[in-house]
Amino acid sequence: MTTVADLVDLFESEATHDRPSEETPDVGIVMGSDSDLDVMAGAHEALTDLGFEEVTDYDDAPAGYSFESWVVSAHRTPDLMYAYAETAADRGVDVIIAGAGGKSADLPNMTASLAYPIPVVGVPVQEKSVDSVIGMPKGAPITAVDAGKSYNAGLSAAQFLATDDPELAAELQALHDKQRDGVADVSLALHERGTPGFRASRD
């Protein structure tokens, strides 16, 4: 069995480990509970769509852009949250995506406060989590996506990294273009088949 103390030790030891930047995860994904994973998997999907790989072993990290995933509960394991967020910069993380559900979705906020100045994208896992995620006071920045939009959080994290990487910007653009042409296809199909014909063709 793993204890919270074990993980705290792991993060603190990684922070002192002087790994080259390309071997550390660029994006950290944390969520308050594994019951949030079905919603948070969108961040995994977006980053994977853009060519990022998931780090599952710090000693055997992928070469290009990468990310890692952890469960960290603000209310049940506040010390784990502290350790994760305070060591993030030293562990080489550049952007954090933090998701939580419920009305008191404190994980994104607290992570943003503790990991500052690393930017944190908050993901409200439920509609009722939006207010709590977005409502930070002056001087304590977080940016948030809409409830459940972890796919967009993944894109946003990549956008932040792309401000100084034209290749990543090009990846983002290519992904977008694919989407756009899908809209054009379906639009013409609706027009040419007419409403009843198009609906019938979908069934």
Place this chain on the structure above:
Amino acid sequence: MTTVADLVDLFESEATHDRPSEETPDVGIVMGSDSDLDVMAGAHEALTDLGFEEVTDYDDAPAGYSFESWVVSAHRTPDLMYAYAETAADRGVDVIIAGAGGKSADLPNMTASLAYPIPVVGVPVQEKSVDSVIGMPKGAPITAVDAGKSYNAGLSAAQFLATDDPELAAELQALHDKQRDGVADVSLALHERGTPGFRASRD
């Protein structure tokens, strides 16, 4: 495969095409995604109930009142939205019905701004889309129906056209009268059978 650019070209070319007014669609129906179609099909139903026909081929348009349907995404294909709305007047469209879902249902608003002075009836596809559809600032008009009420949007579009067409007004009245007598029938049935009898008769 169709690209967004193909459709932009199509709209721009139609705009320069000098078709006679009776061969162009009177009503344009646009929606943000084909997943909105089940809700938006109500506009098709209402216009069809009033004798309008759907245009599926610009070169082979019906003779009387007609409408067309397109998918146009404000957020994924903003240039397609621009092209559709800015060419609408020149393509002979008189009224637009625009539906979108989500909390940022920008399609109806932006279409209203771009197609102005053509009137646009906004259809919030979900309850949470109402605020975003209706909330335009002074000087940027849109009128909206309630969430999901695309059937009423179809009736409203016809009402606008009927302000100078007594025959279309008569069609609208006839459709209404049929409805009214349905209410009278069911009302008397409830009264005469009594509550338990009426409920039993429905099962």
Place this chain on the structure above:
Amino acid sequence: MTTVADLVDLFESEATHDRPSEETPDVGIVMGSDSDLDVMAGAHEALTDLGFEEVTDYDDAPAGYSFESWVVSAHRTPDLMYAYAETAADRGVDVIIAGAGGKSADLPNMTASLAYPIPVVGVPVQEKSVDSVIGMPKGAPITAVDAGKSYNAGLSAAQFLATDDPELAAELQALHDKQRDGVADVSLALHERGTPGFRASRD
């Protein structure tokens, strides 16, 4: 003193009066109480901006586009509301703008039902009136503007009339263009003066 019966008589007598179309009001503005007038005056402003004139005497009506204004309470004078709305078509009204406040803003809805197929633009006079104005069932159309946006309701009413009047469409466009250039002016001023300079220049 005027009684409700006096006004009912007036509307019914006007309905039988066979006035030429250009002498009747094109737009009717009704509101639930004169306490709504400060909000509803926006419709007057928009229509006046577009060259419409207010009819204050049926026997001495203006020659061009015109509108009329009445107080009609759904809850305190339901018979007056009926008489106004049911005679509207026969009195030559083409579009109605109906505003009401409170949570039970029934005037726009009931007017839309009674005056049908004349299109009615509902104006929720207060934020809390929006739901009640917009929420009509299938088959009972109304279109609505946002709370307090009676100016836009005036523009929308004109848009409906302009579907077959290019001159009115041109008036609408001209009014819009003036607005747009105001935005450009202020935008350049902000940019060139910078934020502190611009704010100082406004005080």
Place this chain on the structure above:
Amino acid sequence: MTTVADLVDLFESEATHDRPSEETPDVGIVMGSDSDLDVMAGAHEALTDLGFEEVTDYDDAPAGYSFESWVVSAHRTPDLMYAYAETAADRGVDVIIAGAGGKSADLPNMTASLAYPIPVVGVPVQEKSVDSVIGMPKGAPITAVDAGKSYNAGLSAAQFLATDDPELAAELQALHDKQRDGVADVSLALHERGTPGFRASRD
């Protein structure tokens, strides 16, 4: 087929019919659509629990307390609503229970305005109907129950009638006492069996 005009005639003819008070319905139940009946049937249930009978034929009315049921749509059949409510007093109705769904639940309000001074108990058929039902302006009274609580509306109607009928008051009290002892039974069962035992006994 029945037309709206047929029912309007029926109400107006009943209003001139001088039936003895004990042969007319004491309570009128109206609803905007027969799709509201499953919710509104609670009023039937409560009145029946109190010994009221449903009138299904004006010429063959029950001897004691009675009620009648009709479908009346504010938005689709406003003239039917007028006729029903304006003749209610002359037809011997003492209290009206009016239910409607949607956000523009105008039927209870308009009925209260038209049938005044007969008291009307408004029943919001859906949660979103509450605001529209309850929000009447000063001078236009209605009282309302909570969404879907038509059973309580039936009790309330009886309470109004019982202000001058001790026997009916006793009926109301007897119905209440039965309920109270049901609470006592279940309370002792929970206590004595304990939480797990009680839950098991329910399955």
Place this chain on the structure above:
Amino acid sequence: MTTVADLVDLFESEATHDRPSEETPDVGIVMGSDSDLDVMAGAHEALTDLGFEEVTDYDDAPAGYSFESWVVSAHRTPDLMYAYAETAADRGVDVIIAGAGGKSADLPNMTASLAYPIPVVGVPVQEKSVDSVIGMPKGAPITAVDAGKSYNAGLSAAQFLATDDPELAAELQALHDKQRDGVADVSLALHERGTPGFRASRD
């Protein structure tokens, strides 16, 4: 100084006092705090408009319709609330108007439960009190007016009493008619003066 026990004694002693019905208050007005009085004074205004008089001394009561006013706090003086409500019938009260503010506006609900089968009209003193006042479970009836509408609560209480008193019904009708003609006056003034003229005339 008066204690809660003094008032409990007073209500209990009045309950055993066999006063003739015309000497007891027909309507009881209770509110949770004297800070609610500015809102609740509307009930006083309506009843006074209808000819009711306020009872301020049980031994010197007015002859006709009358009402009484008390402060009774559900949360701070629950025993006073019990005593008031449970003795109401025996003290000759026929209808109770109960107002409370805050989100836990328990006074109207609890009074309705304790004074049953006397009908209680709940007055939510603030907007946020509406849900709590209206939300009673099946079998525990209350009817409510909108937030702050104590004037309408006064009218409703009179409507309940008027179900068997044609004279009181006539009083209610007369009050209403005055209101209606006021609407007609202002409506004609707006029409004839036009919007700017009417607004100027009000200032």
Place this chain on the structure above:
Amino acid sequence: MTTVADLVDLFESEATHDRPSEETPDVGIVMGSDSDLDVMAGAHEALTDLGFEEVTDYDDAPAGYSFESWVVSAHRTPDLMYAYAETAADRGVDVIIAGAGGKSADLPNMTASLAYPIPVVGVPVQEKSVDSVIGMPKGAPITAVDAGKSYNAGLSAAQFLATDDPELAAELQALHDKQRDGVADVSLALHERGTPGFRASRD
């Protein structure tokens, strides 16, 4: 059959019974209806997790920490609620957990007022019950948990008792530690298996 009066007698007789403190229930759990039990069972679960036992027979009570469960309806059996709450202190209860559903969740509030100064933890059984449970005026204290969180209410009740009992505090800590390590386990599993692997392993 049990009557409300029987239970009132039971509570009053227990109140005069001079049982030693260790034989009386430390925590009282009350709810407005047995339909609330599935939600309220969380309090049973938490207290049981901490070693409390349920009292089902006052004459045969467990030796250590204990609690009791009753159904008490504020609106249908207000006298039962009074008797329960007013005798609580004399019956040896130290903390009450009170749950109710609906919008008028008066049971927790009224119990808090009547049992004062015993602390009451209010449990809103539904989301819509939160406002009504929490909204007490100054001077009438209650503390509440979130909708449906009766498990936490059980923990909180134990926390109040633990302010002077280090052993109970240790029980609370031990229960917490178990939870924490569960988070650590799942966190490491997610990290090491990666998102797709972890999701697959759950199915």
Place this chain on the structure above:
Amino acid sequence: MTTVADLVDLFESEATHDRPSEETPDVGIVMGSDSDLDVMAGAHEALTDLGFEEVTDYDDAPAGYSFESWVVSAHRTPDLMYAYAETAADRGVDVIIAGAGGKSADLPNMTASLAYPIPVVGVPVQEKSVDSVIGMPKGAPITAVDAGKSYNAGLSAAQFLATDDPELAAELQALHDKQRDGVADVSLALHERGTPGFRASRD
């Protein structure tokens, strides 16, 4: 100037300081900003009304019940919040009252998680803070008062302490009794003077 590190040191040093229980603060009051103090001062008022004294110097603490006040920001000084909450038990604090404003009112939640098993009463400083304060997940208990009700939070904290201190319970009862008689006084005054007389007497 004081740094966050200075305060962290202070709390940690106090935690190792073995002061006798009667010299340590029984209640800790923390708030997210000194702009919350006007709202949070109610806790000070309630505790002072009950005879508690404020500790302003750990080396010169009052003899009886006492409390302390600190500003601790979850988002701007998360390490200070950790130090305060994690040392609370060792510093002799028995109950914490934690208030915060905004939509992300994390201070009460995080304090409850960190100081557990010490009970924390959360005070939402603004209406919009309620959801965030109350919405804790299963296993992470907090109890909350309504927005701005810090006075009640003070009473509740005392209620928790009074579960094993009959004298403090008596203090709570005495404070309550004073309040009750105030209600009785004002109630009789309203009744005897009548509504207009009473209102006049207040001005």
Place this chain on the structure above:
Amino acid sequence: MTTVADLVDLFESEATHDRPSEETPDVGIVMGSDSDLDVMAGAHEALTDLGFEEVTDYDDAPAGYSFESWVVSAHRTPDLMYAYAETAADRGVDVIIAGAGGKSADLPNMTASLAYPIPVVGVPVQEKSVDSVIGMPKGAPITAVDAGKSYNAGLSAAQFLATDDPELAAELQALHDKQRDGVADVSLALHERGTPGFRASRD
């Protein structure tokens, strides 16, 4: 007078202008109306606090980090919004802060769609703008701050730029540290003066 076309030309000409990266604005601030400037000025404040300078003349740009400010209305000048956003990358802008008020706050969303893959921080200028700003569909990313929190938007924009600039990260940290010590100062002052003393000292 400036026209919209003039500004469109300006942006398009700047886009073709091959300025060195250090002479172009790093951050673009746009808002829907100059009435939003009082709220949006927070972004100016934050960026200035971090050493950024405002560009007011493209030909005379500051050397270090810089930003620019423009008014761009989505609904009144959609073509200006297009031109601004589509040229942003070519004009050297790396991050955009876009603020808008009202319920249809389309500017941030549309700018995010048009300027993609440049990251856009949306600022809802009013509380009611939050939903519309945050609610983007899958594949159309935006991140948002809370209503009115343009200061935080400025910090976030800098955080994005700092992911590859340790010096800017240090600036962000230094600004934060100043804030933290302010909290420590006020916290100790509250503790040492006590609540009444501290409040007195503030007045």
